Amino acid sequence: MFLFYFYQKFQKGLERMLSNYIKSIGQYFIMIYETFRRMTKTSELKRLILQELDDLIISSLGIVVFISFFIGAVIAIQTALNFSNPFVPKSLIGFAARQSIILEFAPTFVAIIMAGKVGSYITSSIGTMRVSEQIDALEVMGINSLNYLVFPKIIAMCMFPFVIAISMFVGIIGAYTASVYGGFLSSEQFLAGLQEDFIPFQVFYAFLKSFIFAIILATVPAFHGYYMKGGSLEVGHAATTSFVWTSVIIIFMNYFITQLLLS
Amino acid sequence: MIKVEDLHKSFEDLEVLRGVNTTFEKGKTNLIIGQSGSGKTVFLKCLLGLFTPDEGTILYNGKAYQNFSKNEKRELSKQMGMVFQGGALFDxxxxxxxxxxxxxxxxxxxxxxxxxxxxxxxxxxxxxxxxxxxxxxxxxxxxxxxxxxxxxxxxPNFLFCDEPNSGLDPRTASVIDNLIQEITHENDITTVINTHDMNSVFEIGENILYLENGLKAWEGNKDNIYKTDNQKLTDFVYASNLFQKVRVTQREGL
Incomplete structure (x- = not known):
């Protein structure tokens, strides 16, 4: 009797949860559609895009450069310490660092960091506008608030692959510095490994997925901020939820794109 | 002028507006009063086009909102000005x-x-x-x-204010009330104010709509609000001791 009661409760809860997820997915795609309708005045859009470029991209460069340099260095040290076999050429340290940084670290790891930095900023800024009726004020004026708020963020985030390019470059510099100045191999050996079996398509793959991550980074946090309900406490909740969902979607899409393009 | 006919609005099982009929005159300060949860904000948001009514008609200068084309709706929103409760200024x-x-x-x-x-x-x-x-x-x-x-x-041709003097001291609240009334008269616009403040009712209430449980329970102006026998309205308006004394004074003609 009890088991049946709990089973029924579990079933109802599951149904409600699934229905909420499906509703949210539908609402997300409607939001994307609405974002590209009824465009805001061009001069104002230009100003907003430049402002978002500054807030989302330029202000993230510092942390991206810092993290990339040290993670690149750690990748090189870890690889060097694990290559104890004398028959394995030392140039492989450069090769492994390049592959790790270009394929995974720069696009995916940096995207997760950006989900925390940029994603929570987007959710909390839009959520605060929702709570303080600023979004209603835009709507009353006859402005498409989604276009006004989300479109400039999407355009600004299209510059994300440039951040990834910088991250790749700095990451490799970090790997070079740690391995050469740490005494693991010579500069020539590192550079030889860096150029070994280079496949340009892998760089294309990395930039393609960073572009897709950029769209996710701009839209998923915006969705959580725009449709949030409640007060300032809920803005905090929305920012946390947005970070979790953005990370989950990025990791899933990473698997999906890798399976599609590399396997 | 804004005319509202048989306006209904529900949220799932909750019926908030249950057939409101009223007219907001041009060049007058029209006040919507009522207890919390009586449907004032939902009513105002329906007038602003932020909520779509389930039933009923809203006529702006004689034309029903439902019959407006997309461009006309956009033009109408440009003719509207809104003062939000918290100001809603862009930070x-x-x-x-x-x-x-x-x-x-x-x-x-x-x-x-x-x-x-x-x-x-x-x-x-x-x-x-x-x-x-x-x-x-x-x-x-x-x-x-x-x-x-x-x-x-x-x-704008239409000015909407959602509790414009909430959170303000009585003197500043009075300044804001008078300012809104002056602007209404100067520009001959239709102003609709959603308020809880009884000082506003007695100062600038040229047309007052009292909402109760999503229905119009009374309509009049600041002069005849003293004389009304509507018990629920008087309970609401004269809830404070100060206003009860004002009422007695007014009735006695002192």
Whole structure:
């Protein structure tokens, strides 16, 4: 009797949860559609895009450069310490660092960091506008608030692959510095490994997925901020939820794109 | 003029508006009063087009909103000014940028013309030397005045105010009330104010709509509110001891 009661409760809860997820997915795609309708005045859009470029991209460069340099260095040290076999050429340290940084670290790891930095900023800024009726004020004026708020963020985030390019470059510099100045191999050996079996398509793959991550980074946090309900406490909740969902979607899409393009 | 006919609005099982009929006259300050949860804000949001009514008609200058084309709806929203309860000023913009915003978005004015118009409205709401300040750097009363300036900068035909003097001291609240009334008369616009403040009712209530449980329970003006025998309205209006004494004084003709 009890088991049946709990089973029924579990079933109802599951149904409600699934229905909420499906509703949210539908609402997300409607939001994307609405974002590209009824465009805001061009001069104002230009100003907003430049402002978002500054807030989302330029202000993230510092942390991206810092993290990339040290993670690149750690990748090189870890690889060097694990290559104890004398028959394995030392140039492989450069090769492994390049592959790790270009394929995974720069696009995916940096995207997760950006989900925390940029994603929570987007959710909390839009959520605060929702709570303080600023979004209603835009709507009353006859402005498409989604276009006004989300479109400039999407355009600004299209510059994300440039951040990834910088991250790749700095990451490799970090790997070079740690391995050469740490005494693991010579500069020539590192550079030889860096150029070994280079496949340009892998760089294309990395930039393609960073572009897709950029769209996710701009839209998923915006969705959580725009449709949030409640007060300032809920803005905090929305920012946390947005970070979790953005990370989950990025990791899933990473698997999906890798399976599609590399396997 | 705004005419509302048999307006209904529900949220899932909750019926908020249950057939409201009223007319908001041009050149008058029209007040909507009622207890919390009586449907005032939902009613105002229906008038603003933020909520779509389930049933009923809203006529703006004689034309039903449902019959407006998309372009006409956009034009109508440009004719509306709104003063939100919390001001709803854009945090990232200065006072001047907030006020100039509707002009930048919807007019082809030159920078000089915009500057003059902004100075004109800021002067009208008695705000000086605040142009470069951010909303967080000015007082609540000033924020309300900036909000009014932003609402009227585009010379709207309809002005909506959601509890414009909530959170303000009585003196500042009275200044805001009088300012809204003066602007209404000067520009001959239709003003609808959603309020809880009984001082506003007695000061600027040229047309008062009392909502109760989503229905119109009484309609009149500040002069005949003293004489009404509507028990629920009197319980609401004269809830405080001060207003009970005012009522006695008024009835006795003292």
């Amino acid at each position: 990232s913009m200065t006072v001047e940028e907030n006020v100039v915003f509707p002009l930048k978005m919807f007019t082809k004015m030159t920078k000089g013309e915009m500057k003059n118009r902004v100075e004109e409205v800021l002067d009208r709401v008695n705000l000086v030397d605040t142009n470069d300040k951010f909303p967080s750097e000015i007082s609540g009363g000033m924020q309300k005045r900036v909000s009014i300036a932003r609402a009227i900068v585009n010379k």
